[in-house]
Amino acid sequence: xxxxxxxxxxxxxxxxxxxxxxxxxxxxxxxxxxxxxxxxxxxxxxxxxxxxxxxxxxxxxxxxxxxxxxxxxxxxxxxxxxxxxxxxxxxxxxxxxxxxxxxxxxxxxxxxxxxxxxxxxxxxxxxxxxxxxxxxxxxxxx
Amino acid sequence: xxxxxxxxxxxxxxxxxxxxxxxxxxxxxxxxxxxxxxxxxxxxxxxxxxxxxxxxxxxxxxxxxxxxxxxxxxxxxxxxxxxxxxxxxxxxxxxxxxxxxxxxxxxxxxxxxxxxxxxxxxxxxxxxxxxxxxxxxxxxxx
Numbered sequence: 001x002x003x004x005x006x007x008x009x010x011x012x013x014x015x016x017x018x019x020x021x022x023x024x025x026x027x028x029x030x031x032x033x034x035x036x037x038x039x040x041x042x043x044x045x046x047x048x049x050x051x052x053x054x055x056x057x058x059x060x061x062x063x064x065x066x067x068x069x070x071x072x073x074x075x076x077x078x079x080x081x082x083x084x085x086x087x088x089x090x091x092x093x094x095x096x097x098x099x100x101x102x103x104x105x106x107x108x109x110x111x112x113x114x115x116x117x118x119x120x121x122x123x124x125x126x127x128x129x130x131x132x133x134x135x136x137x138x139x140x141x142x
Numbered sequence: 143x144x145x146x147x148x149x150x151x152x153x154x155x156x157x158x159x160x161x162x163x164x165x166x167x168x169x170x171x172x173x174x175x176x177x178x179x180x181x182x183x184x185x186x187x188x189x190x191x192x193x194x195x196x197x198x199x200x201x202x203x204x205x206x207x208x209x210x211x212x213x214x215x216x217x218x219x220x221x222x223x224x225x226x227x228x229x230x231x232x233x234x235x236x237x238x239x240x241x242x243x244x245x246x247x248x249x250x251x252x253x254x255x256x257x258x259x260x261x262x263x264x265x266x267x268x269x270x271x272x273x274x275x276x277x278x279x280x281x282x283x284x
């Protein structure tokens with residue numbers, strides 16, 4: 001299925017919104033000011049605007065695009081060691097991205113590569129997940 | 143693993159007052175005064191608890207980190223034959239032990255640290271005074 005950047009990121013946002021325990025998903029085009037959100041808005045996944053390139057492995061006539069996105073996951077935890085929340089969120093996101101490998105049929109592939117350790121300070125923590133997403137380019141000018 | 147919560151300045155100050163009031167032999171505790179003029183011998187040893195300054199860092203719209211500077215002005219009276227330095231030191235030690243016995247301020251604060259203790263070096267014998275600054279870190283909704 002041919003897609004464009006806008007549609008594929010929209011589908012990714014929808015996929016992430018269905019992750020158990022995640023309350024908010026936003027796309028960010030600069031540095032997200034998390035202080036603008038309330039505790040009840042978290043856990044929040046921030047989809048940082050991804051880099052885009054053509055996939056070098058593409059052998060067919062149709063262009064396959066590669067998006068490399070970074071997800072920043074913000075959460076509130078009143079424990080000084082928030083390992084449990086971190087692991088649960090990470091697992092839920094990994095599971096849903098894994099089972100939604102084609103991002104509702106819009107992508108060729110979508111997988112998570114690197115996950116960062118926990119950052120931030122009590123009670124607002126975050127961690128990052130790198131995500132690679134391949135899709136057939138829709139040649140229409142959208 | 144410790145768990146924390148949000149609190150108010152008043153809860154912190156009340157807890158400090160409660161902690162100081164447990165000191166054996168203490169005669170007087172009050173809030174928000176600086177000078178010990180007018181304090182007679184019957185109110186010694188005693189102290190004032192002062193709210194000096196709060197530095198706020200907004201973490202979320204409804205979670206703020208507070209670095210709360212609390213000043214304790216303590217005063218003692220040395221009877222004839224007593225060493226003012228010893229009386230002053232004994233009371234300072236008692237205050238110090240009382241305020242750091244529970245650094246969490248009954249679960250209201252992240253931590254409590256004593257920043258500095260200064261004395262008047264016995265310049266107004268038989269009355270002695272000291273000032274202690276506490277840095278209390280706590281979280282609030284505003």
